[in-house]
Structures are given as C-alpha cells and as structure tokens.
Amino acid sequence: xxxxxxxxxxxxxxxxxxxxxxxxxxxxxxxxxxxxxxxxxxxxxxxxxxxxxxxxxxxxxxxxxxxxxxxxxxxxxxxxxxxxxxxxxxxxxxxxxxxxxxxxxxxxxxxxxxxxxxxxxxxxxxxxxxxxxxxxxxxxxxxxxxxxxxxxxxxxxxxxxxxxxxxxxxxxxxxxxxxxxxxxxxxxxxxxxxxxxxxxxxxxxxxxxxxxxxxxxxxxxxxxxxxxxxxxxxxxxxxxxxxxxxxxxxxxxxxxxxxxxxxxxxxxxxxxxxxxxxxxxxxxxxxxxxxxxxxxxxxxxxxxxxxxxxxxxxxxxxxxxxxxxxxxxxxxxxxxxxxxxxxxxxxxxxxxxxxxx
Ligand code: ATP
Ligand code: MG
Numbered sequence: 001x002x003x004x005x006x007x008x009x010x011x012x013x014x015x016x017x018x019x020x021x022x023x024x025x026x027x028x029x030x031x032x033x034x035x036x037x038x039x040x041x042x043x044x045x046x047x048x049x050x051x052x053x054x055x056x057x058x059x060x061x062x063x064x065x066x067x068x069x070x071x072x073x074x075x076x077x078x079x080x081x082x083x084x085x086x087x088x089x090x091x092x093x094x095x096x097x098x099x100x101x102x103x104x105x106x107x108x109x110x111x112x113x114x115x116x117x118x119x120x121x122x123x124x125x126x127x128x129x130x131x132x133x134x135x136x137x138x139x140x141x142x143x144x145x146x147x148x149x150x151x152x153x154x155x156x157x158x159x160x161x162x163x164x165x166x167x168x169x170x171x172x173x174x175x176x177x178x179x180x181x182x183x184x185x186x187x188x189x190x191x192x193x194x195x196x197x198x199x200x201x202x203x204x205x206x207x208x209x210x211x212x213x214x215x216x217x218x219x220x221x222x223x224x225x226x227x228x229x230x231x232x233x234x235x236x237x238x239x240x241x242x243x244x245x246x247x248x249x250x251x252x253x254x255x256x257x258x259x260x261x262x263x264x265x266x267x268x269x270x271x272x273x274x275x276x277x278x279x280x281x282x283x284x285x286x287x288x289x290x291x292x293x294x295x296x297x298x299x300x301x302x303x304x305x306x307x308x309x310x311x312x313x314x315x316x317x318x319x320x321x322x323x324x325x326x327x328x329x330x331x332x333x334x335x336x337x338x339x340x341x342x343x344x345x346x347x348x349x350x351x352x353x354x355x356x357x
Contacts, residue, residue, distance in 0.1 A: 002035040003309050006066040008059070008095070011045040011088060012282025013292035013345075014072025020294035020349025021070055021301050024321075027356040028305065028314045039066065043095060044074025044088035044282075054091030060098045064273075068308040069099070070301065071277035076284045084146065088282075097138045101267035101275050102167070103174045104137040104246065105303070108233075108253035108263060113326040117258035117335045129256050131229075131236045132182065134175045135246025137267055139167045140197070142243050161197050163242065168204040174268070175240035176212040185237035187218045189225045189245055201242065222249070229253055250279055259334040261293025264300035266307055274308040276300040290344035293332040295322055298352055321355035 005025070009015040025036050041059040048054050054074075063069050074088040084090060110118055110129040118129075144160030172188075179186040188205045190198035202219060209217045220228065222245045228235060229249065233256055241249065254263040260280040267275040278296030286292055298318060306315040325348070331340040332348055343351065 002037050003068070004037045004039065004066040005304075006063045006069040007038050007040045008043040008063075008069065008071045009040065009046075010043060010072040010074040010282065011076045012073055012284045012287040014044070014074065014282055016072075016288070016290070016345050017278065017292055017294045017297040018070060018072040020345060020352075021297045023349045023353040024298050024301050024318060024356065027353040028311070028317065031317070031356060032311065032314055034311075043071070043091045045076050045079050047091060048079060048082075048086070048088065054086065054088050055094040055098075060095065063095060063099060063275075066273065068273060068304045069095075069275045070297075070304065071095075071275060072297070073278065073280065073282040075282045076287075093138075093142060096267060096275060097143070099267075099273060099275055100138070100269035100271075101273075102136060102138050103171050103268050104135040105178070105266045105268065106133040106135060106246070106250040106253070106263060106279055107131070107303075108133065108250070108257050110257045111262075111323060111326055113323070114258040114262070114335055114337075116337055118256055129233050131233055131253055131256075132178060132238045133246055133250045133253060134171065134178060134238060134240045135250060136163075136167065136171045136240075136242045137246075138243075139163055140243035142247075161195065161242070161244075163197050163200060165200070165204055168201050169208065170270075172205050172208050172240060175238055176208065176215055179215045179238040180212065183237040184215045185218070186212075186215050187220055187225070187236055187239050189220050189222050189239055189241040189249065191222050191245075192219070193221060197242070205240075225249060226252060229256065254279060259293060261296050261332065261334045262299070263296050264298075264303055266300065266303040268307060272308050274304060276304040276308075290346055291333050292345045293334050294345050294349050295332075295352075298322060298349070317356050318352070321352045324355045325351045 009018040108131045141161035148157040192198040192202045254260045263279040302315040302318040305311040329340045
C-alpha cells in the first residue's frame with residue numbers, strides 16, 4: 001500500500017537535510033518494494049516569504065491527510081524582528097498543535113564509534129548512553145498567555161505556564177508505556193518545590209504510578225536533573241517532563257551523544273500519525289554549505305518507519321546503516337575526530353543510503 005509522507009523542509013539547513021532523508025526513504029522503498037508518496041509543503045520562514053503566513057491552512061490539511069510528516073527545521077535571523085505570532089516558530093508550534101502531537105520522544109543514544117566526540121569523562125561512558133526524554137509538546141509555557149504592558153520606568157512581560165490534569169495524564173501514560181518496553185525506570189522532572197503547575201504534575205504522576213507497579217518511578221527537580229545528566233546519565237532510562245524543561249534537557253542530552261546533529265525526535269498524539277524532525281534548529285550559521293550533519297534527520301526517519309508506518313525491519317536497517325558508515329570512519333564536521341574521513345551533508349546521505357541493504 002502507498003504511504004503518504006508530508007515533507008516540510010523549512011528553512012536554513014532544513015532543505016539540505018530533508019533531501020538526504022528522501023534518499024534514505026527511496027532506498028527503503030526499493031528494498032521493501034513499497035511506494036512513498038511525497039507531498040512538499042510550506043511552513044516556517046519559507047511560508048512567510050511565499051504566503052505571508054508561517055503556517056498556511058493548506059499545509060495543515062495536507063499533513064492531516066498523510067500517514068507521517070517529516071520536518072527539517074524552521075527559523076532564521078531574517079525573521080527575528082517579526083511579532084511572535086508571525087515568526088517561523090509560530091508555524092512549528094501551530095502544526096504540532098494542529099496535529100495534536102502531545103508527546104515528543106527524544107532518544108539520546110551514544111554510538112560507540114563516537115565515544116571520543118562526547119565530552120563525558122571515560123568512566124561515565126563505559127557502557128554507552130541510552131536515555132529517552134519524553135517532552136510534553138503542546139502545552140505549558142510555550143502555549144500559555146503571553147503579554148507585555150507598559151509600567152512606570154519600563155515594561156513588564158509574562159508567559160503563563162498552565163497544565164490541565166488531562167494534559168498531564170495522557171503524556172504520563174505514554175511515558176509509562178514507553179518505560180515498560182525499556183528498562184522500566186521513569187524519572188519525572190519538575191520544579192515542584194517552586195511551581196504550582198509542577199505540583200499538579202507530581203500529583204497526577206503519583207496517582208498513575210500505581211497502575212504501573214512494574215516500573216520504578218523517581219522524582220527529580222529540573223536543576224538537579226540538568227546536573228545529574230552530566231554527572232551520571234546512566235541513572236536515567238525514561239525522563240518525562242513538561243514542554244520547556246524537556247526542550248532544554250534534550251539539547252543538553254544531545255551533547256552526551258557527541259552533537260546536536262545526531263539526535264532525532266518523534267512527536268505522537270493519540271493516533272498513528274506522527275511528526276518527525278531532528279531536535280536541532282535551522283542552523284543558519286552553516287546553511288547552504290554542505291556542512292550539516294543529516295544523521296538526526298535520518299534517525300528520525302527510522303522512528304517514522306517504526307512508529308507510524310509499521311516498518312520495524314526498515315527502521316533497524318537505517319540504524320544499522322548509520323552505524324556501518326560511522327564504523328567505516330566517515331564523519332561530518334560536527335563529529336569529526338582525528339584520523340577520520342571528513343564528509344559533507346550530501347556525501348553522508350549517499351553513504352547511509354548505499355548501506356541500506
Ligand atoms: P532552535 O531554537 O530552532 O532549536 P537553536 O537556537 O537551538 O535553534 P540550532 O539551529 O539548533 O540552534 O543550532 C545550534 C548550533 O548547533 C549551531 O551552531 C549549529 O550550526 C549547530 N547545529 C545544529 N544542527 C546541526 C547539524 N545538523 N549539524 C551540525 N551542526 C548543527
Ligand atoms: Mg534548540
């Protein structure tokens with residue numbers, strides 16, 4: 001059966017990395033004799049340029065009709081001075097909301113070949129790193145009321161962090177289900193000693209934890225979690241947390257694995273449709289220079305095949321292909337090590353596609 005894949009290349013390095021992703025999908029399609037129907041859509045800065053709006057209605061409709069959505073990255077200096085609701089990032093938040101993808105799964109896995117690219121000290125790296133950060137994606141402070149008012153002597157601005165019981169429950173259950181399939185250890189990260197929204201999170205998680213007696217539950221404040229991720233990442237299996245804390249902790253976790261260019265993500269809602277994207281941004285500083293690491297995008301496609309398209313074998317093929325190419329010593333600039341072969345975005349995409357067999 002044909003699978004419909006919506007593509008939103010976006011801005012900056014987005015189009016370059018999505019192009020590599022298509023090479024991978026084409027290789028999978030040839031091996032498994034299946035057809036992927038691609039539909040390219042406008043979102044982000046490019047949509048502002050062409051339509052005046054970061055998220056055209058047509059993009060939302062086409063995404064909803066597809067089996068999965070692949071996104072490059074959005075944003076760039078060019079749009080920095082636009083008001084918040086017209087910026088490229090508003091398109092990204094809008095499409096996540098429109099698709100109802102409340103759970104953002106961000107696995108941080110260290111490939112053994114990249115041990116020396118991680119800045120962690122030797123002892124910590126002994127048996128690798130495998131942490132799954134599950135970030136709430138369509139609630140909290142990124143979506144709460146934002147306001148600015150004039151006051152004497154200047155201005156005052158605020159952003160509201162709000163969560164409902166329902167919003168917390170659905171992500172908590174997703175996190176427990178994920179933990180059950182892994183090492184059965186869940187760490188809930190919050191700031192419950194200060195924030196009321198965090199106290200509600202903790203109550204809800206405690207209530208649900210009884211339904212999963214086989215999973216060990218731990219609670220940790222976000223400041224401690226940021227430190228523990230560096231000190232001893234092995235203590236974590238699945239981390240569940242609200243939107244902003246998850247954004248920050250997953251960028252931090254990416255450096256354990258060597259580079260922001262290595263980390264994929266999957267955003268899921270109640271149904272099968274998912275939104276897949278690298279965790280990094282549009283990297284305007286290296287856009288158009290054939291320097292971006294496409295592996296985060298390619299690993300996001302593996303997640304797409306696994307979670308939305310029921311193609312587990314193909315997902316494993318991709319992960320093996322990435323590993324093989326790293327074994328052979330090929331590296332993009334961000335993960336370059338002495339004695340290895342430096343390759344650009346295009347070549348890295350070609351090499352991984354060639355190794356899907
Ligand atoms: P966003 O707010 O959209 O997450 P950001 O401010 O976190 O964006 P990025 O665009 O992710 O910023 O870039 C941060 C740094 O990481 C930049 O120096 C960029 O060049 C680098 N970087 C990001 N992605 C890659 C990649 N795929 N390959 C190599 N370097 C990357
Ligand atoms: Mg970022």
